[in-house]
Amino acid sequence: MAVFPQLRLRRLRRTESLRSMVRESELHVTDLIYPMFVEDGSRIRQEIASMPGIFRFSPDQLAGEIEEVAGLGIPAVILFGIPQHKDETGTSAYDDQGVVQQAIRIIKQSAPDLVVVTDVCLCEYTDHGHCGVVVDGHVDNDLTLPLLVKTALSHVEAGADVVAPSDMMDGRVKAIRQALDDADRADIPILAYAAKYASAFYGPFRDAADSVPQFGDRRGYQMDPANVREALREVEQDIKEGADIVIVKPALAYLDVIRRVRDTFNCPVAAYNVSGEYAMVKAAAQQGWLDEQRVTLEALTAMKRAGADIILTYHAKDVARWLQQR
Numbered sequence: 001m002a003v004f005p006q007l008r009l010r011r012l013r014r015t016e017s018l019r020s021m022v023r024e025s026e027l028h029v030t031d032l033i034y035p036m037f038v039e040d041g042s043r044i045r046q047e048i049a050s051m052p053g054i055f056r057f058s059p060d061q062l063a064g065e066i067e068e069v070a071g072l073g074i075p076a077v078i079l080f081g082i083p084q085h086k087d088e089t090g091t092s093a094y095d096d097q098g099v100v101q102q103a104i105r106i107i108k109q110s111a112p113d114l115v116v117v118t119d120v121c122l123c124e125y126t127d128h129g130h131c132g133v134v135v136d137g138h139v140d141n142d143l144t145l146p147l148l149v150k151t152a153l154s155h156v157e158a159g160a161d162v163v164a165p166s167d168m169m170d171g172r173v174k175a176i177r178q179a180l181d182d183a184d185r186a187d188i189p190i191l192a193y194a195a196k197y198a199s200a201f202y203g204p205f206r207d208a209a210d211s212v213p214q215f216g217d218r219r220g221y222q223m224d225p226a227n228v229r230e231a232l233r234e235v236e237q238d239i240k241e242g243a244d245i246v247i248v249k250p251a252l253a254y255l256d257v258i259r260r261v262r263d264t265f266n267c268p269v270a271a272y273n274v275s276g277e278y279a280m281v282k283a284a285a286q287q288g289w290l291d292e293q294r295v296t297l298e299a300l301t302a303m304k305r306a307g308a309d310i311i312l313t314y315h316a317k318d319v320a321r322w323l324q325q326r
């Protein structure tokens with residue numbers, strides 16, 4: 001085996017053509033899912049203060065944005081709803097006239113081939129801001145499952161292509177898979193937030209979606225950031241229950257988790273580049289402290305290198321443009 005001076009690793013870095021020949025991971029626009037916030041009402045196009053460039057749209061304002069996303073070659077969006085009405089059991093989440101249900105119908109009209117994923121959770125729809133039914137100050141797992149099932153079914157009835165439960169209740173993938181199959185929708189895949197950590201990186205999202213818990217926090221159902229073996233148990237469980245794709249969330253501080261999941265299981269793995277990760281880059285870029293394009297492409301490429309096949313990211317539209325310019 002050659003060693004220096006015969007071996008020179010710099011030889012393959014001399015030109016961009018050489019570098020591109022030996023590049024191990026590459027970001028493609030087809031890897032991306034663009035998260036969007038839809039708010040019940042009309043004529044709403046409101047930028048989210050902590051997420052520059054990301055807006056809440058009312059359903060009537062969506063068509064233009066959707067055409068732009070589809071036109072950039074981004075294959076999928078994931079929808080989060082901000083309802084007008086919140087209550088104890090999140091009834092707006094499974095209302096046929098709910099904001100996500102309205103949005104799905106509009107999106108399917110303006111871009112029929114765009115994959116519409118819906119986030120299935122109750123936190124944006126409950127008055128207490130927790131992801132399930134609260135009993136005696138705790139989120140009750142088993143009472144929450146039927147409501148998640150109703151939400152998923154109602155999204156699919158409205159035309160959703162993929163459902164993505166993000167609540168972290170035990171057994172929800174199984175319950176949703178069963179209900180979809182019983183409803184003759186065995187064709188609908190489940191994108192499961194399998195390893196979702198109780199993370200402070202969700203801060204801007206909770207402002208965007210009005211979903212800050214009114215008491216306590218989510219550590220009783222989301223995972224402890226210190227754990228990785230437990231993530232593998234979560235992922236294994238979701239796959240056994242019928243998940244088609246698993247998500248690790250957040251992404252940047254959890255690249256080791258993505259790697260472990262990729263090495264242990266064979267299903268597609270998605271990384272969620274969350275709101276706080278986006279906000280940090282945007283804030284630093286606005287100050288002129290970081291090169292937004294280079295930092296973003298580097299971070300997303302790192303997620304691919306760690307083993308992600310799919311990336312959910314608020315940077316999707318920018319990334320699509322940057323990749324076109326290359």
Ligand code: PBG
Nearest residue numbers: 121123166201202205274275276
């Ligand atoms: C709903 C949900 C959250 C996110 C996605 N789905 C918030 C949370 O769990 O508090 C976070 C997304 C982001 O920060 O970008 N449960």
